[in-house]
Amino acid sequence: AMITSVHGRQPVHGSRKKFHALGDKALAVCEAVREQLITALGVAPELISIGRNGINTEQYQPCPAPINDKPVISIIGRLTGPKGELCYRLLDECLDLTAYRVQIATGSAVPERFLRFTEQVQFLGYVEDVPQLIAESDLVIGAGRVAMEAILMQRPIFAIGEALAPGLITLDNLNKAMASNFGDIGPKDLDIDFATLPQRIADALQANSPDLKLIEQVKAQYDLRAVTDQLEQDYQSVYVYKQRREMPIIMYHRFIKDDSEKGVHGTYMHVDMLEKHFKLLKRLGYQTLTFANLAEQGFAERLNPNKKYIMLTVDDGYKDNYELLFPLLKKYNFKAVIYAVTGEEFNRWDVEQADNPEKRVPLMSPAQIKEMADSGLVEFGGHTLTHPHLDTLDKDSQRFEIAENKTQLEQLIGKSLYSFAYPFGSHNHDSKDLAQELGYPFAVATNSGPLAMHEDKYQIRRIAIFPRTDVFGLWRKVRGNYTFRKREK
Ligand SMILES: [Zn+2]
Structure with a gap:
């Protein structure tokens, strides 16, 4: 790329x-x-x-207006090319060289035609300490980076460049001025009404100090x-x-070791098949990542072309995760993220369902959660207290479900959580805002969200693994382009 x-x-x-x-x-x-x-x-x-x-904005601090006997106007820019023409016309047509003390900072030698101004204008040559020059000026004239520096120092800047003259920068014209890089870039050179400049410059000298909000806006942009x-x-x-490649994040729920444990929802996986999955992933050279790893190394690390990353996630926190998954994580040295419900002892949300009620399956105990978290192989994430459809709740109820679950898990394992999974993948704007507000750096959905995960860290797409997902099915799902091909169908 x-x-x-x-x-x-x-x-x-x-x-x-x-x-x-x-x-x-x-x-x-x-x-x-x-x-x-x-x-x-x-x-x-x-x-x-x-x-x-970009500009290192920390290097510039607001400074008070200088006290000068005459207004000091500093022009900062080249004396050659269109900039030179601009400067010449400013001196020749626009600036009262007796009323103002005009000084020019330029990297270039003074061209012949400027020599006639040397009595009235100070040519400073190359100036090492531009901030000092800005601090001494009642008005700065320049474009591009000069304008940003003046704004950051809270000194008035009259933006004028090779193309346009946005004039004194205020909150009202900042966006428009940024569009031309403060006057330097436009459809044509010197598209400037020079006749109006003397008055505009005089007005700029009379204006109030620049608004501090300008500094915030420039910082945000530059x-x-x-x-x-x-x-x-x-x-x-x-x-x-x-x-057409993204790191696969796959999603499991329950694990069983006997067919009698199957449920009516397609959320179980036979542990023998899980081991086949792990063997395949090992053979293909996959390394497992968790959200804590991404928070430490940067989200872009998932795309490291020298690595083959996958994230294993497991929803709800069933007891079988401790009994069947945990030993395999140890055996294959894989890490997983488990999203645990903490306000229930079993899957009540699936059992107490009018049509197609699921069989009762126990959730893991606090001691089991603690042991898995301490092993370093399992990162826990939030999944609410009672597994509701968040998008059917008002914001306060959502907040309670998400916040209480987070607090309980964090107190139990003694670490802060890095991610949250929306139960059933259901969420609305409030759910996403709350995940962020309550301190989660990431939140995962199921089959929604942008194909490129960094584009919405609160709706990260996952790939569901079903009871029938065999080794070949898993290979298709983890190749990295699965969601792209799925979208095209
Ligand atoms: Zn769930």
Whole structure:
């Protein structure tokens, strides 16, 4: 999988085919670039995400307005190309060089035509400490990263770049300004009404200090952490959909050793067949993962191309899990996640059912739960107190079911839980919100949720294993593309 960053306008003669050579997905640095890729190059909109240039926002702190005898205006940018033309016209047409003290920070040498301003304008050359310069300025003029830095320092920024002049950045125009990377990217160069600039700049100098909310919004969009998280998400999506491969999470319930223990619901598995499953998984080189592993190593680890991961999950917490599954986990050194109901002693939710009542099956004891958790081979997850259809309950009742079960399990095993399973896979918005609110990093559903699991960590899809799932059936289900093929049927 390959993702390309697109930082500026692309030459229009670049063909769609040529663009495709760039990768599976493109990250446009701002909305204007995205727009151009779609309209001028015909790139499909779903192939393009916004991927802003990250900035270490911790390096910049709000600072008080400076006290200057004359307003100090700092222009930060190149003196060559369209930026040079822009700067020249600002000095020539827009800025009152006697009323303001204008200083220019630039990496380039001062071009010939600027020499006539040297009496009135301070050319600083390359400035090492840009934050210090921003702190001393009553107004900063610049685009792109300069604008972000000024906003983070709570100094007024008049955004103007090679393409557009968004002007003084406020909460009202922030989104629009970000779309052009604060003036640098638009359909054409210097699309600016220079005649209006003197008044707009004078107004900007009179305006109140920038709103602190601007800082929060810029952090949310540009902070390195947010940007890299977004990038990692995009990589995972490209990988999963291109390879048509996702880590299988399979779901068992009960285990039996004799046919007489079969039930009327298809939720049992003969222990001999379970051992055949485990033998196959071992032979195919699978390693088992749990949600604690994913929380530690990052969710993307599940897609590590050098590993073959599977997650074994077992719902409800039946006593047979202790008697039949636990010995096999030890024998094959596999880990499993067991979702345990804690407010019942047997499967009352299935037994007290009008049509097709299930036989009575005991749940495991607290001592058995504790022993399995302590072994390191079983990670417990929540599954409510009484196994209700959560989507039929109001939010407070859902909260009670989920929270009490979590507290009971955590107190018993002395560790916090990493995941929750919706009973019957039934859930609504409240259920998902509660799983998150109550501190679960992940929640699993059954046959619902996006094909790429990271896209909704509170509706993670699982693959059901049925009594008739033999070794060949298991092989088909764990190959990694099962849910993709199933969806196409
Ligand atoms: Zn269940």
